[in-house]
Amino acid sequence: MKSIKLSLFFLFVFFAIFTACGKPSASAKGSSDFYEEVSRLNKFLSEINRRYVEEVDPKEITEAAISGIRSVLDPNTTLMNPEANENLKLATEGEFGGIGITIGIRGNMLTVVSPMVGTPAYRLGIKAGDRITQIDGKPTKDLNVDEAVGKLRGKIGTDVTVTIAREGMVAPFDVTITRAKIVIHAVAFAGMLDKDIGYIQLVTFSLKTASELEEAINKLKKQGMKKLILDLRTNPGGLLNQAVEVSELFSKKGDLIVSARDNRRNHNINVEYRARRNGIIDANIPIAVLVNQGTASAAEIVSGYLQDHDRAIVVGKQTFGKGSVQTVFQQNSDGSAPKITTAFYYLPFGRCINKPEMGIKGRGTADSDSAVADTTAKDTAARAIFYTAGGRQMYGDGGITPDVDIELKAVPWIAQVKERMSLYFRFAIKYGSQLGDAASKIDSSWQIPDTVFTAFKSFYEADTNFTKVKSPAQIKTDELEEVLIREQNIIFGDTSKVLQDSLLALEITNMRAALLKRNEAQAIEIKNYSLNAIKRELIAAAQGDEARIAWMLRDDIQLLEALKYLRNDSLYKSKVKAPAKGTKKK
Numbered sequence: 001m002k003s004i005k006l007s008l009f010f011l012f013v014f015f016a017i018f019t020a021c022g023k024p025s026a027s028a029k030g031s032s033d034f035y036e037e038v039s040r041l042n043k044f045l046s047e048i049n050r051r052y053v054e055e056v057d058p059k060e061i062t063e064a065a066i067s068g069i070r071s072v073l074d075p076n077t078t079l080m081n082p083e084a085n086e087n088l089k090l091a092t093e094g095e096f097g098g099i100g101i102t103i104g105i106r107g108n109m110l111t112v113v114s115p116m117v118g119t120p121a122y123r124l125g126i127k128a129g130d131r132i133t134q135i136d137g138k139p140t141k142d143l144n145v146d147e148a149v150g151k152l153r154g155k156i157g158t159d160v161t162v163t164i165a166r167e168g169m170v171a172p173f174d175v176t177i178t179r180a181k182i183v184i185h186a187v188a189f190a191g192m193l194d195k196d197i198g199y200i201q202l203v204t205f206s207l208k209t210a211s212e213l214e215e216a217i218n219k220l221k222k223q224g225m226k227k228l229i230l231d232l233r234t235n236p237g238g239l240l241n242q243a244v245e246v247s248e249l250f251s252k253k254g255d256l257i258v259s260a261r262d263n264r265r266n267h268n269i270n271v272e273y274r275a276r277r278n279g280i281i282d283a284n285i286p287i288a289v290l291v292n293q294g295t296a297s298a299a300e301i302v303s304g305y306l307q308d309h310d311r312a313i314v315v316g317k318q319t320f321g322k323g324s325v326q327t328v329f330q331q332n333s334d335g336s337a338p339k340i341t342t343a344f345y346y347l348p349f350g351r352c353i354n355k356p357e358m359g360i361k362g363r364g365t366a367d368s369d370s371a372v373a374d375t376t377a378k379d380t381a382a383r384a385i386f387y388t389a390g391g392r393q394m395y396g397d398g399g400i401t402p403d404v405d406i407e408l409k410a411v412p413w414i415a416q417v418k419e420r421m422s423l424y425f426r427f428a429i430k431y432g433s434q435l436g437d438a439a440s441k442i443d444s445s446w447q448i449p450d451t452v453f454t455a456f457k458s459f460y461e462a463d464t465n466f467t468k469v470k471s472p473a474q475i476k477t478d479e480l481e482e483v484l485i486r487e488q489n490i491i492f493g494d495t496s497k498v499l500q501d502s503l504l505a506l507e508i509t510n511m512r513a514a515l516l517k518r519n520e521a522q523a524i525e526i527k528n529y530s531l532n533a534i535k536r537e538l539i540a541a542a543q544g545d546e547a548r549i550a551w552m553l554r555d556d557i558q559l560l561e562a563l564k565y566l567r568n569d570s571l572y573k574s575k576v577k578a579p580a581k582g583t584k585k586k
Contacts, residue, residue, distance in 0.1 A: 066078060076339065077326075077339065077341045078338075079336055079337070079339075080328070080336055080338075080339050081335075081336050082335030083150070085328075085335055096181075096182055097154050097156040097181060098152060098153045098154070098179055098180075099119065099160065099162075099179060099182075100115060100121045100122055100180070101113075101114070101115050101116065101119070101121045102114050103132070103149070104145060106422040106425060107426060109131045109132075109141075110131065110132045110141075110148050111129065111130070111131050112127065112129065112130040114540055114541070114544065114545055116182065116544075119180065120177045120178055120179070121177055124175055125175075126162075126164070127166065127541065128429065128537075128541040129166070129167055129428075129432075130165070130166050131164065132164060133163045133164070133172055134162070134172075135148065135160065135161075136151070136160060154179050156181055157179065157180075158178070158179050159176050159177065159178050159179070160177055161174055161175070161176045162174070163175075166433075167433040168434075185212060186203060186206055186209035186213065187212045187216045188201045188202070188203045188549060189546050189550065190219065190220060191220075192225065193229070195224060196224055196225060196227055197225070197227045197228070197229065198220035198228050199228075199231065200216050200217070200228065200229070201549060202230065202232055203235055204237075204238050205235070205246070205297075205298035206242065209238070210246050210249065213246055213249060214280060217280060218280070226285060228281065228286075229289075229559065229562050230287060230288070230289045230312070231289075232290060232295050232302065232303055233290050233291060233292040233316060234292060234294035236294065236296050236299070237296045237297025237300070237322065238297070239298065240273075240298060240301075240325070242298060243258065243298035243301040244273045246298075247275065247302050247306070248276065248279060249280055250305075250312075251275035251277075251305075252278060252279070253275050253277055254274055254275060255274060255305075256273075256274050257273045257275060257348065258301045258305065258346065259271060259345075259346045260325050261343055269325070271343075283311070286566050287306065287311060287312035288314075288315055288562035288565060288566055289302075289306055289307075290315055290562060291316040291318075291319050291402060292558075293318070293320055295400070296319065296321075296322040297320075297345075299319070300319050300321075300322070300323065301345060301353070303319065304347040304348075304351065305347065305348060307400065307403070308349050308351070308389065309388070309389050310389050310390040310392065310576055312576070313403045313404060313562075314400060314402040314404070315403065315404040315406060315561055315565070316402050316404075316406065319399040320399060321353060321398035321399035322353070323345040324341045324344055326339050326340065326342070327340055327342045347386075350396070351384075351386050351395075351396040352396060353399065355397065355398030356397060390576075390577055403575055406558055409557060411529075412529065413471060413472070414519060414526060415526050415530070415533070417466070417469050418460065418466070418530070418533075421463075421466055423456075423459070423460050423463065423466060424530065425537050426459075427459045427460075431452065431455065432541055439538065439541070439542060441542065442535075442538045443539060443542070443543055443547065444539065444551050444554075446539075448531050450531075452534060453530060453531055457523070474512070474519075477508065477512055477515065480508070481499065484501075485498070485499060488501070532555070535551070536548055536551055
C-alpha cells in the first residue's frame, strides 16, 4: 500500500509541476527541455520507489529535492512549510495574537528580555529577567525561542498560563494571561538629538511602516526638526510597497524610486515604481541615512533612492546586498506555499542592489551600455560605475556603498563573551531586585556607582560557565601543546599525554599564566564598558526599549559622524552635491 501511495505521490508531483507552469509551446525549446528533464526526474523517482533497498519516505525525498533546488537557484527560492509561511505573514502584517514580551535564551533558560509597554504581560507585571519555566504546565527547558513563541502566540482572547521564576522570590508562580492583538511598531524610536536635528530608527518594512514613519516625521517637525537622521541599520527590509511609500515621503512627484525586472529573454517582470506625490520633507532639509551590513532589501531601496537623487548622505558600512524579489504564490492545502525569486531590484540610475555572491546565477547589473568598468581601486576593481542625479560617482554590483564609510568600534573580546552569555543582563536583573522600588526610577540621568563593578566582578567570577571560556590565544596554546605531545609520541614512541620536555612544558605553563593575567587585566580595562552595559539593561528594565535605544545612541560613532555633517551645512553640501572626479555619464 505504501508503495502505491508513493507512486501516486510522484505522479502527482510531476503533473502538479506540469499543470502549474502550463503546457509548453512547440517553439519554446527552453520550456520543452524543462519538461523533458522533469520527466527524467520522475522516472528516476519511480524506480527508487519500486526498487530501493528500503522503504522511502515521500516527505523526506521532497525536502531533499527542495533543498537541492535551493542550492542550484538561490537560498530564497523554497517551498515554505506552514510554520514558515505563517511567520512570514506575521512579519509583514506587523501584528498577531500574543501576550507582549520579547524572549530569549539566557543562561540556558527561557527568559523575558523585555515586556512591551501597554500589553497584557506588561499590565500583569511580567518583568525583564523573569524566567519562564513552564507554558501551560509543560516545561520549557527543551524549547528553542521559535518553539516558545509558537506556544505563547495564539488566537486573540484565549488564555495561556506561564510559570515564572523571579530573582529574589523563593518559589516560581503562575500567571494566566489573556492574549490580545500585539502590534510590532516599525518605528522603534523617534526623538530630537539637537534643537533642530531629529532621529528616527526604522526597524522593519511591514504593512504600516510608511504611515508610522509619516506620523513620526510630523511629530518631530512640530518639535522644530529641520534636519533628519534616518537609521536603517540592521533593518532586514520587508514589503516592496512600503519601501516605495517610505521613499515617497522624501520624493518629488514622478521620481523613479526603483524598478524590478527579471533576466529572462521575454521579460515576465519589468516594472517601474515612481513617486505618486510630493514628499512631506522639504527638498532643502538635510538628511543622513545610517546603514550597515544588516541593512537589506526594502531598506536598501530607500537608502539607494535617497542617495541616487542626492537627497541624503549615507553613513556607515556597505549594506547587505539583498536585491532580489520574492513572490509568495497560493498556498497548498497543508498551509505550505512556494516562495520564488522572480526579479531583481534596480535603483533609479541602473544600480542593481543584489550582490553577485547572494547565490543567483547570471545576475546582470544593468544594460551593457549603461556602465563602465572601474579599475581605479582595488576594492572596486570588478564593480560597475554609475552616477547620481547630481553627478556623484557610485558603484554597482550590489549593496549600497556609503558616502561616509565608518566602522563601529570593535567590542573587546572579553565584553563580547559577557554579552553573549547575558552576564550584563543577568547581573542587572539581580542588582535591580536589590534596589527594590528605586530600580523602576532609573533613567539616563542616574549615576551608576563604581561599587557596582566590584559586585559585577564577583558575579562573573562565580559563574562556572564563564570561567571555562577561553580566548582565541588560549585555545591556540592548547592546540600547540597537543601538537608537541603528538610529535613527542611519534618521534620518541612515548605514550605519555603530557610534555616530557621540561623546558617546553614550562614555556606552555608560563604562556597560560600570562594569557590568564591578560584576560583579567582586560576585564578591568573595560570597566566603563561594563558599567554602561549594566546601566543599559537597568534602563531597559525600568523604562523600556525606547529609553535603552536613546541611551545607546550616546556613544554611537556612526551617529556622531552623521551629526558632524548635519551640524555643518557646507560640509554636508560638499558631500551630497559635489560630483566625484571624472565626467558625468550622459
